[in-house]
Amino acid sequence: MYASLGEVIAQRAGITNLGVEGCMLAGACAAYIVAAETGSPYLGIIAAFAAGGLFAMLHAFLVVTRGANQLASGLALMFLxxxxxxxxxRPYVKVQITPLRDYAIPGLSDLPYLGSVLFHHDVLTYAVFPLAGLLWWFVFRSRWGVMLRAVGESTESAFAVGLHPARIQYAAVTFGGALAGLGGAQISLAYAATWVENLTQGRGFIAVALVIFAMWNPLRAMVGALLFGGAVALQLQLQARGVGVSPLLLDMTPYLLTIVVLLVWAQRGRDAFPAGLTKVFRGTG
Amino acid sequence: MGILPLHAGRWLLCLATVLAIGLLAVACGSDDESETTDGAATSPAAGSASGAASAKTTVIGFLYVGAVDDGGYNQAAYQGQLAVEKLPNVKAIKAENVPESAEAERVMEQMIQQGATIIFPTSFGHLDPAIKVGEKYPNVTFLHQGGLKTAKNVGTYFGASWEANYLAGIAAGKATKSNKLGYVVAFPISQTLLNINAFELGAKSVNAAATTTVVFTANWCDPAKISESVKNLKAQGVDVLNQHQDCPGAGIQAAEKAGMFSVGYHVDGSKLAPNGWLTAATWDWAKLFVDLVNQVRGGTYKVSQVRLSMADGAVKLAPFGKAVPKDVRDQIAATQAKLLSGQLQIFAGPIKDQSGAERIAAGAKQPEVTSLEQMNYLVEGVIGKIPN
Incomplete structure (x- = not known):
């Protein structure tokens, strides 16, 4: 969820970051190491934010300053x-951490069925919902959002009216990566509470797919993330209830749905598509 | 612009990264990258030369699909390598994170370049690459873990972990209060199905009402999915978890957090669950690896499918946790004795599958291991469907 929100912001500034997976891993790993060393998962969250941001900054440097190909840079970042x-x-594979605590919301978490699913989570999970609203307001209602979108549509025009496209793109990509880092931390600190290689298992790519599905809207990205996360969770839950479903089939639903969205909403999709995603600005801003 | 000073930092980061990757490559044991070009011509000669005189140092290569400290499958096999290294005149080379692809062939050829005459490809999917490389180097012996077929110089070995899981099932069947057990597994391969079935049969032998719910994650190691599955099972009232995953650590911790009992796999994971730990089916490859290496060096090894059991000590039950009371421990010890003496056969008929159909007829003896390893069904009492 965090990762797709972050990618929405980055792409709104006209930069695709295929390296979200790399940022998530950086965040997950940094969070785990810091949590293991300090004993505090909350310091781990901060480390994840910084690590994810730093990683994405590398992408911003290559793409914005050096004018490198966005896709190549993003993929390189992923493998890096x-x-x-x-x-x-590696040294932390066997180390245990204190995971993030789940907090139940009194009253609501006791509701039958959905209660424990909806109202029994860690702080990162709760925080993502107001964040999505905030980002929506930021992108569509704030002055900064106008600047961001202007840069994403046309760096030249933005530059012409006195904005600094490179700075804004740096900020957007870095912030996006930092959010992806939080997404990684959520996995390593809350869900799995362990570290293994490639902990995120391709979830960063789902985030990228979600951004297209959400048509660059933070709120829709949230709905999409919940839907897709829900599909995976649902298939595991169906199995736990003894209903036979193929885990392989459900694991590909995010990508299938994205293709469907691209097919059906092609025209509307084009309208929402930040035009700047297709090119790289070489101004001096 | 304001962010300029950061550029220097980023370059440093780049540099550090390149260094890190370099180190990683070395750590993975592929240190003679530059000499790999024309291997086929030179190394059969090198292989037979060192094979002829067994008093000389024997080089042995080990391939692992994951990291050797994964707290699971690979760690167990690595313990075997360490035992082999203690032999005189032996040099071991290891390669970790070797994918189950043509990459494995390349790694094995490199090991042969370095003089390896025995190779242990330890992951299920390393078998076909080993057979391929084996055709090219007839003087090298390959000992594959878990393989279901052999070649002229490729033998296999494995162990009946399901025997230990039957005993773990007894502990689980006694511990459960809801009579609902859970099993989080990766893929429906026959060895996994054997483990699940044996676990359920073991539980049922002491608790007729016990059922086992299976969740497939379709991934050998995805801790987030494992934890999610554990939570879901808990929500369904399941209070004992067992796993067939390469890295069972996350699941054990999730179960402990949820207040469930937990059965591990591959290695002892009791430290992860001080309250809920029951036991685990674990491997002890040391003796077998040493025996096999000695046979190959002495020229007495014959290609075969070695299948060990609890009786050989290759499969063991991990130490019990405090959640297993004395009387249950005694009962398990008694059952284990019957199992070792052959008095008890886990898959003796009648064995019925989930639909109630009889798969092993009443009165029939337990099938041979090779035919058990073809198992493609779940027994009565297991809830969940085999995905196709």
Missing amino acids: GLGMTAFFG
């Missing part, structure tokens, strides 16, 4: 993240 976290995380 995989290798680096495998290397640095």
Whole structure:
């Protein structure tokens, strides 16, 4: 969820970051290492935010400053993240951490069936919902959002009206990566509470797919993330209830749905598509 | 612009990264990358030369699909390598994170370049690459873990972990209060199905009402999915978890957090669950690896499918946790004795599958291991469907 929100922001500035997976891994690994060393998962969250941001900044540097191909840079970042976290995380494979605590919301969490599913989570999970609203307001209602979208549509025009496209893109990509880092931390600190190589298992790519599905809207990205996360959770839950479903089939639903969205909403999709995603601005801003 | 000073930092990061990757490559044991070009011509000669005189140092290569400290499958096999290394005149080379693809062939050829005459490809999917490389190097012996077929110089070995899971099932059947057990597994391979079935049969032998719910994650190691599955099972009232995953650690911790009992796999994971730990089916490859290496060096090894059991000590039950009371421990010990003496056969008929159909006829003896390893059904009492 965090990762797709972050990618929405980055792509709104006209930069695709295929390296979300790498940022998530960096965040997950950094969070785990810090949590293991300090004993505090909350410091781990901060580390994840920083690590994810730093990683994405590398992407911003290559793409914005050096004018590198976005797709190549993003993929390189993904593999770099995989290798680096495998290397640095190695000594921590056997180390245990104090995971993030689940907090039940009094009253609501006792509701039958959905109660424990909806109202019994860690702080990161609760925080993502207001964050999505905030980001929606930021993108569509704030002055900063206008600047962000202007840069994403046309760096030239934005530059012409006195904005600094490169700075805004740096900020957007870095912030996006930092959010992806939080997404990684959520896995390593809350869900899995362990570190292994390639912990995120391709979830970063789902995030990228979700952004297209959500048509670059933070709120829709949330709905999509819940839907897709829900599909995976549902198939595991159906199995736990003794209903036979193929886990392989359900694991590909995010991608299938994205293709369907691309087919059906092609025209509307084009309208929402930040035009700047297709090119790289070489101004001096 | 304001962010310029950061550029230097980023370059440093790049540099550090390149260094890190370099180190990683070395750590993975592929240190003679530059000499790999024309292997086929030179190394059969090298292989037979060192094979002829067994008093000389024997080089042995080990391939692992994951990391050797994964707290699971690979760690167990690595313990075997360590035992082999203690032999005189032996040099071991290991390669971790070797994918089950043509990459494995390349790694094995490199090991042969370094003089390896015995190779242990330890992952299920390393078998076909080993057979391929074996055709090229007839003087090298390959000993594959878990393989269901052999070649002229490729033998296999494995162990009946399902025997230990039957005993773990007894502990689980006694511990459960809801009579609902859970099993989180990766893929429906026959060895997994054997484990699940034996676990359920073991539980049922002491608790007729016990059922086992299976969840397939379709991944050998995805801790987030494992934890999610554990939560779901818990929500369904399941209070004992067993797993067939390469990295069972996450699941054991999730079960402990949820207040469930837990059965591990591959290695002893009791430290992860001080309250809920029951036991685990674990491997002890040390003796077998040493025996096999000695046979190959002495020229007495014959290609075969070695299948060990609890009786050989290759499959063991991990130490019990405090959640297993004395009387249950005694009962398990008694059952284990019957199992070792052959008095008890886990898959003796009648064995019925989930639909109630009789798969092993009443009165029939337990089939041979090779035919058991073809198992493609779940027994009565297991809830969940085999995905296709």
